[in-house]
Amino acid sequence: MAEVGVIAVKPEAPAPAAILSQGYWALVRYRLLRDRTTLVCGAILLVIILAAIFAPYLAPADPYKTSMLRRLQPVFKAPYLIGSDELGRDMLSRLIYGGRLSLVMGITPVLNALIIGGALGIVAGYLGGAVNMAIMRLVDVLYAFPSILLAIAIAGALGTGLTNSIVALTIVFVPQVARVAETVTTQVRGLDYVDAARASGASTWAILRVHVLGNVLGPIFVYATGLISVSIILASGLSFIGLGVKPPEPEWGLMLNTLRQSIFVNPTVAALPGAMIFMTSMAFNLMSDGLRAAMDVKA
């Protein structure tokens, strides 16, 4: 799931000279603002994230409040807007609250991997030699496991829980980010302007900060945004098989798991949490594609 083919964008009309003269970031912004798919996905994600943040103000009911009388109510039947779950809890409220844990579980490992994997890869790529050997062989070993297997193995060994899931997923993504960071850094390190900076007396730290980081962060960042979608699916997957958060917490994967028994009674409601995971993951994926295209230097 890690290597996703990059889709080349169709050749567009080149940006006007006025934009080009304002520099790289103006160009990126210009391209993003003209990319309708990316804008729509960004808007969807913004709504999901804001809903998660402001869940206590938005949710019509208490997501933990059960009702033995009103279990598995269908969609659009008052007082529920989109039905109730197997314990009679309001689905809409649980889906809104569910975004909190699902997003945290999905995004935190990628942020961790961005920092840890990025640092490891840049150090390995810049220093080369024995340091590179040591870091990259360890990365290769971790990379030799299929992502889902490694995540489940670590989470299974550590035991159920939010923190353990995040640790497991972080370990899965660190080698992937480190590989990209190492490749890009190795390329940048060999370029003439780095040699020129060194010849003019710049310190290693200054070269790393100005020349390496400036050129390496972009690709690593774009790569990491592509990982968020995978991470969200895996994180909810861990909850789905009972390794993530524990009941009664609202989390999309866990909700999908507990509602599995109810597909014969109320299939529509049972499928809703998965639809949320799907929508979020797809929006992140499309946005990552848009970002990649907008930040492409060659186009």
Place this chain on the structure above:
Amino acid sequence: MPQRVDGTALACLSVMLSYLLRRVLYAVPITLGVTVIVFLLVHLAPGDPLSAIVPADAPAEVVARLRIDYGYDRPLPVQYGLWLARAVSGNLGTSVATGQPVGPEVLRAVQNTALIAMLAAVTGFTLGILLGGIAGYNQGTLIDKLATGIAIAFVSVPNYWLALVLVILFSVELNVLPAMGMGPGGSEAWAWDWLHLRHVVLPVIALSAIPTGIVTRTVRAAVAEVLHQDFIQALAAKGLRAGRILPHVAKNVAPTALAVMGLQLGYLLGGSILIETVFSWPGTGFLLNSAIFRRDLPMLQGTILVLSLFFVGLNLIVDLIQTAVDPRIRRS
């Protein structure tokens, strides 16, 4: 044209052989590293590895006896050495939960997983190559947008949810395909007839979604890139029909596509746990799941070891095939 065996050809062969040798040798430390990680997983687990079988009120001497029996009293490196030596000779230990040897059970599960993984691979790769090829040839058109849209949806879909939706559609609503198990009446004996095949349909569709999406994206990008290259323009200018240019395109897309498909096959073998859980499919995922929740560490270790070694081996094979298909890799 007859094969010329002169100096250059021999030199070429020796370069290739040394590359192959290097690649195989490189796999050795990786394999060892993988075994270390799988071994350490057990010790990552909080608490005593014996806690799964020993009741809390067991007498201390019984616990001490078991600890010696299972070898948990020795220093870690010694335990690792003994475990590796046994694993190499095919002995993966004894399940803490059932008391049965782990090896045969893992082997049986691997076969069941391989069955759906292979079928999903064939389905996903065929669909992916078709969709990706068509999209790549029709870049920027409505067909391309449709294929790209399908691909991104397949890449983004949580396949365990897709599995559930398929069960809702075909088992609950239409009642045409079974929702769980491997054969009629929950039997685990496989046969190539419709009674058994119908159990495979839904798991295979659910599993093939991700490879379909990823192969489509890869093939599309590769085809689009090759089509823009000068030699294709030259072939067209020379008057070659599209049908005759296709083999040239295919040859140039093949190495990239093969690499991605090899990885995907590995992910299918190692990543079917969620799908197997939904369909109660008696494969490695199912085994892993029960091992985790029964805290059966030898079983967990054994299953993960076998699956990850499969993955390492598969990666090696893919690299070797890729080298055979793409001469550019050898030269670099």
